[in-house]
Amino acid sequence: FPYTTLFRSTVRLWDAEAGQEITTLQGHADAIRQVKYCPDRDQIVSTSDDCTVKVWNAGAQREIAGHSQWVTACALASSARVLATASRDGSIKLWDTRTNRPRTALAGHDQPINCVAVSPDGATVVSASDDFSLKVWSGREGDHLRTMRHHTNSVRWVCFSPNGARVASASWDNTVCVSDPIKGTLHLTLRGHTDWVNACAFSPDGSRIA
Secondary structure, X not given: OOEEOOOOOEEEEEXXXXXXXXXXXXXXXXXXXXXXXXXXXXXXXXXEOXXXXXXXXXXXXXXXXXXXXXXXXEEEEHHHOEEEEEEOOOEEEEEEOOOOXXXXXXXXXXXXXXXXXXXXXXXXXXXXXXXXOEEEEEOOOOOEEEEEOOOOOXXXXXXXXXXXXXXXXXXXXXXXXXXXXXXXXXXXXXXXXXXXXXXXXXXXXXXXXX
């Protein structure tokens, strides 16, 4: 199902074939920053300026609280039951989705965190920040593994390839970088935009990036 959210506190779920609204999910007390869908468990996760994360299943909601400022981003690895969240409080938290309790907190960026991504197997977490860097973390122990500095401006987005071997990052330096998160090496720099790049995505087979 597709979902939409304005800079408000509701999420709308839609039927992609009929174009009909299925339901409206209400529960946040402030603007929603990001929404992710987990098809393996038919769940939706939303992050908000109210400092909480909500996990929605069949309209019911579970609240995850632990950040002290806006929760700007989230990422899921459904196979490993890992949920990662990032906040303007400068922290990344890894949660056990069975208990809604934090497994560990990650700290290391010295500027706000804009995005977080989890590898398909849940073993690796990558965060993107206004400090121009990508940080790579262990998705199991929470250890900081390495810092990648391939951009010259704020890094706004990061995502894993379907096989988990590469990450693509979008930046206000007008580029998209493709990197190896395990080795920390730069694979490609994609140039062509003449202004900020705010997001990017791999195709389902990993052969293309938009």
